[in-house]
Amino acid sequence: MAKREKITISSIKALTVQDQRVNDTEVPGFHARISPAGKITYYLFYRINGKQVNYKLGIHGEVTPAQARDLAKAKAGEVANGIDVQAAKKQARKQTQLAKLTRLGTFLDEKYLPWLETRNSKTAERTVKTIKAGFPDLLGKQLSAINAWTIEKWRNEKRKTGVKPATINSYVNPLKGAMSRAVEWGLIESHDLNKVKALRTDNKVVRYLDKVEEASLLDTLRKRDARIKAERENGNLFRQQRGYPLLPELRDKHFADHLEPIVLLAMNTGMRRGELFSLRWENVNLVNDYLTVIADNAKSGKSRHIPLNHKAKQALIQWQQDTQGTGYVFEGEPGKPITDIKKGWIKVLTEAEIENFRFHDLRHHFASKLVMAGADLNTVRELLGHGNLEMTLRYAHLAPEHKAAAVNLIG
Incomplete structure (x- = not known):
């Protein structure tokens, strides 16, 4: 049953669970409640705009009775001036949360x-x-x-x-x-x-491999393959002599690992790195010589079909024979796609003495070779999956004969 007396340290210490609460005799609405677990909380009861409100002042132990009384007086004064202190408290909490967000x-x-x-x-x-x-x-x-x-x-x-x-x-x-x-x-x-307007960039600067660099890259990849196979063979000989389990043989494989077929496919299809990594065997048609970049894996959000030339098809056939794969073409952990080739790629570029060339530039290399071979820009756009022709125009300068032909129309 509720008690009625001045709230002090003594009255709070004497408060029992059976008492439930104590109402202060000096400040109207100021009271303390005790929970079944013995936790005591200070409140201010007030009425405003036709509603009854219990405003929490604090928990005993965190505030003293005197501090709770002073706060009750202050809040009662605000209520007297027409302020709903509970609503103001909620709004302040909301503002704090908003400030954080x-x-x-x-x-x-x-x-x-x-x-x-x-x-x-x-x-x-x-x-x-x-x-x-x-x-x-x-x-x-x-x-x-x-x-x-x-x-x-x-x-x-x-x-x-x-x-x-x-x-x-x-x-x-x-x-x-x-x-x-x-x-x-x-x-x-x-x-x-x-x-803040975008800075001007020279989008027409296209990095592709010249004939010497292309030959050096392919030669370095082949040498790397041979080196990995030799290291595996020597390693297994070492393990055999000591009775250790042998690692899978690479001698009869076409490729020692994924790097060379990925590079060959990039050079001959113009696929983006993410498109290569997410490619699955069910999207590769080796009978009709094309592969499909599905919409979910395409930057444009639209699927596209890419014809396979001899080099791309040969690389895929050999890689399938090596891996017996049925899921991702280039698998990392079991059932998951490969996620990174940066370390091996950088080593190959260094050994091949190729500078200022990114993996993405293999895509530029593919497009540049097409244009220099006479392919029209719209075909190149479709193969690359560009959303508009403007993106493909960076390769236009590689086909100067179309400019000469246009001028000759009036000459």
């Missing part, structure tokens, strides 16, 4: 990434990682504090250190997308990053 790092993890994963699960994590890698100093900032001047200053610093315009753009563009999404979701009213 509108920090860039939290927004990326808790809002933007889950949304991206529903749109394109393959690129979602990479997009967020790109933003975090580019702007680590902004992750703790409020979205509303990130403005065009912030990014212009960051961009100028990057340019001074020699970072290429294309690389800078690759960081800024995803950040713009995230900020625009925050506006659409009502987390911030607006942003002005659209004032």
Whole structure:
């Protein structure tokens, strides 16, 4: 049964579970409740706008009776002035949560990434990682504090250190997308990053292998294959002499591992790295000489068929014979696609003495050879899976005869 007396340390110590609560005799509405477990909490009871409210002041042990009384007086004064302190408390808590959510790092993890994963699960994590890698100093900032001047200053610093315009753009563009999404979701009213115009880049610079480099790359891959096979044979001889289990023989395999067939396929199909890694045998038609990049694995979101020339088909036939594969063409862990070839690829480039050449440039190499052989740009566009012809026009300068033919039409 409730007691009625001034709330003091003594009255709180004397409070029992049977008492349930004690109502203060000096401050109207100020009371303390005890739970069945013995936990004592201080409250202020008040009425406002036709409703009854119990406002939590604190837990005994964290606040003293005197502190709870002072807080009760202060809150009662606010109520007398027409303020619903409970509603104000909830609003303040909401603002605190919103402030946390509108920090860039939290927004990326808790809002933007889950949304991206529903749109394109393959690129979602990479997009967020790109933003975090580019702007680590902004992750703790409020979205509303990130403005065009912030990014212009960051961009100028990057340019001074020699970072290429294309690389800078690759960081800024995803950040713009995230900020625009925050506006659409009502987390911030607006942003002005659209004032940060993309830096000019020379998209017409295309890196492809000349004949000497191509021959060197293929020769290095073959030598690497032979070396791995020899090392396996010597290793098994060593193991046999000591009674250790032998590793699978490579002597009769066409390829020692996945690297050479991946490179050959990239050079002769123009497929992106992700498309190669996710390729499955059911999407390879060796009877009719083509493979299919399915929509889920294509950057454009559209499937496309790529004819297989002799080199590409031969590499796939031999690799299938080597692996007896039925799932992913290039398997990493059992049942999963390979995820990285960077280490082996860099070693091959170093040994072949090929500089300033990325794995993605094998795609440029494929397209460049097609154009130089006389293929029309629209065909190249379809084979590469470009969304529009503008992306393919970077290869146009490799076919100067079409310009001469056009001029001769009026000569």
